[in-house]
Amino acid sequence: MTATNSEATLPSQGTEAPRSGRVDPKYLRSNPSKGAFEMWAWLFMRVSGAALVILIFVHLWTNLMVGDGIYQIDFAFVAGKWANPVWQFWDLTMLWLAMLHGANGMRTIINDYAEKDSTRLALKSILYLASTVIIILGTLVIFTFEPCLVDEAGNLLEYAPSFCETAVN
Amino acid sequence: MSTATVEQEPASKVDLAESGEGAGAIQEFTITLKVRRYDPERAEDAWWDEWQLTMYGTDRVLDALHKVKWEIDGTLSFRRSCAHGICGSDAMRINGRNRLACKTLLKDLDTSKPIVVEAIKGLPVEKDLIVDMEPFFQSYREIMPFLINNSPAPSAERLQSPEDRARFDDTTKCILCAACTSSCPVFWTDGQYFGPAAIVNAHRFIFDSRDDAGDMRLEVLNDKEGVWRCRTTFNCSEACPRGIEVTKAIQEVKTAIIARSL
Numbered sequence: 154m155t156a157t158n159s160e161a162t163l164p165s166q167g168t169e170a171p172r173s174g175r176v177d178p179k180y181l182r183s184n185p186s187k188g189a190f191e192m193w194a195w196l197f198m199r200v201s202g203a204a205l206v207i208l209i210f211v212h213l214w215t216n217l218m219v220g221d222g223i224y225q226i227d228f229a230f231v232a233g234k235w236a237n238p239v240w241q242f243w244d245l246t247m248l249w250l251a252m253l254h255g256a257n258g259m260r261t262i263i264n265d266y267a268e269k270d271s272t273r274l275a276l277k278s279i280l281y282l283a284s285t286v287i288i289i290l291g292t293l294v295i296f297t298f299e300p301c302l303v304d305e306a307g308n309l310l311e312y313a314p315s316f317c318e319t320a321v322n
Numbered sequence: 323m324s325t326a327t328v329e330q331e332p333a334s335k336v337d338l339a340e341s342g343e344g345a346g347a348i349q350e351f352t353i354t355l356k357v358r359r360y361d362p363e364r365a366e367d368a369w370w371d372e373w374q375l376t377m378y379g380t381d382r383v384l385d386a387l388h389k390v391k392w393e394i395d396g397t398l399s400f401r402r403s404c405a406h407g408i409c410g411s412d413a414m415r416i417n418g419r420n421r422l423a424c425k426t427l428l429k430d431l432d433t434s435k436p437i438v439v440e441a442i443k444g445l446p447v448e449k450d451l452i453v454d455m456e457p458f459f460q461s462y463r464e465i466m467p468f469l470i471n472n473s474p475a476p477s478a479e480r481l482q483s484p485e486d487r488a489r490f491d492d493t494t495k496c497i498l499c500a501a502c503t504s505s506c507p508v509f510w511t512d513g514q515y516f517g518p519a520a521i522v523n524a525h526r527f528i529f530d531s532r533d534d535a536g537d538m539r540l541e542v543l544n545d546k547e548g549v550w551r552c553r554t555t556f557n558c559s560e561a562c563p564r565g566i567e568v569t570k571a572i573q574e575v576k577t578a579i580i581a582r583s584l
Binding site: 175176177179180181182185186189190191192194195196261264265266267268 | 446454456457460507508511512513514544545546547548550551553576579580583
């Protein structure tokens with residue numbers, strides 16, 4: 154193979170480097186990436202990682218340590234938290250950051266370990282689909298959550314939080 | 323020659339034992355050298371060869387390879403040029419670690435077990451310990467490893483303060499042996515990553531106050547196969563026979579790209 158190789162051309166001079174016709178094509182970077190997606194992805198991992206440490210530990214603290222601790226967690230407890238816009242925002246941020254952080258980490262692992270482009274494409278398709286479904290579903294739940302569920306007769310279910318009684322009556 | 327006529331010599335800087343063998347007592351031991359061989363003209367697959375050799379405490383892995391090539395099996399192939407840790411020809415995988423054969427003393431390895439020597443990983447093996455270095459140098463060329471200065475050439479040297487010179491001192495030590503790049507698990511995957519050596523050599527010019535093309539090199543390394551594929555596993559820093567803090571240099575280039583973008 155002595156075909157000339159435009160990838161090996163020195164940009165400043167337009168001349169080919171010696172012996173450059175015989176670089177194994179597997180090593181040639183055929184399409185230089187546009188934009189700086191990888192830079193922002195890298196930066197996002199650092200920033201979201203630091204934010205998640207705070208978000209997750211405060212979440213664990215309020216759920217497991219404050220008040221009755223682990224014994225207080227039931228439908229009513231979750232409903233009570235999501236009645237508060239602060240916790241809605243907190244959980245939404247946590248959901249989005251954790252999902253994007255995790256998905257980007259998985260994307261990186263796929264890039265590092267998958268050797269064939271077809272394997273890469275397949276694995277990434279599954280990853281992106283799963284991540285999108287979970288993010289959308291989670292966001293919907295946080296915003297459309299109905300704490301005061303009633304039975305067919307219109308009576309509150311027994312595990313509904315206490316504030317529902319005033320709302321229904 | 324009678325001792326009476328010998329002039330008094332100046333005191334030696336080396337203490338030789340009065341009795342016994344003195345400097346002649348160089349440790350002697352038997353080693354097993356196990357080399358991964360490959361020759362597409364002889365066999366499709368690679369195979370392992372083992373040799374029992376009597377070596378000395380002053381010998382390096384390169385000396386063992388020489389002994390095999392010169393005295394036992396002339397078909398064993400490997401690169402070496404200066405044999406003193408400067409030319410960067412004989413990087414190889416010795417007992418699972420990338421090192422220069424000419425800088426690795428046999429007595430520092432575990433001689434009770436076979437000493438396992440393989441070609442460096444991630445580059446196409448051509449024969450035995452010789453790999454095709456072209457992909458490695460291809461990445462090196464792409465970061466433009468030469469001074470680019472737009473101002474007219476001065477009549478004397480381009481001056482630089484000692485502090486400015488110290489800024490990139492560490493990365494000037496690179497001998498392009500490929501021990502770092504071929505120890506990088508990201509490079510092993512598909513060989514698309516620029517690799518630590520190219521980034522180290524870009525760092526050498528990016529942080530040189532006399533060079534004007536730092537932005538161009540940062541742009542080259544801002545590629546999806548550039549610095550962002552570094553996972554900071556520190557394999558490169560451990561492998562470098564020149565002791566360059568490779569991972570640190572890569573992180574500095576990352577910081578420079580971000581600082582330039584924000």
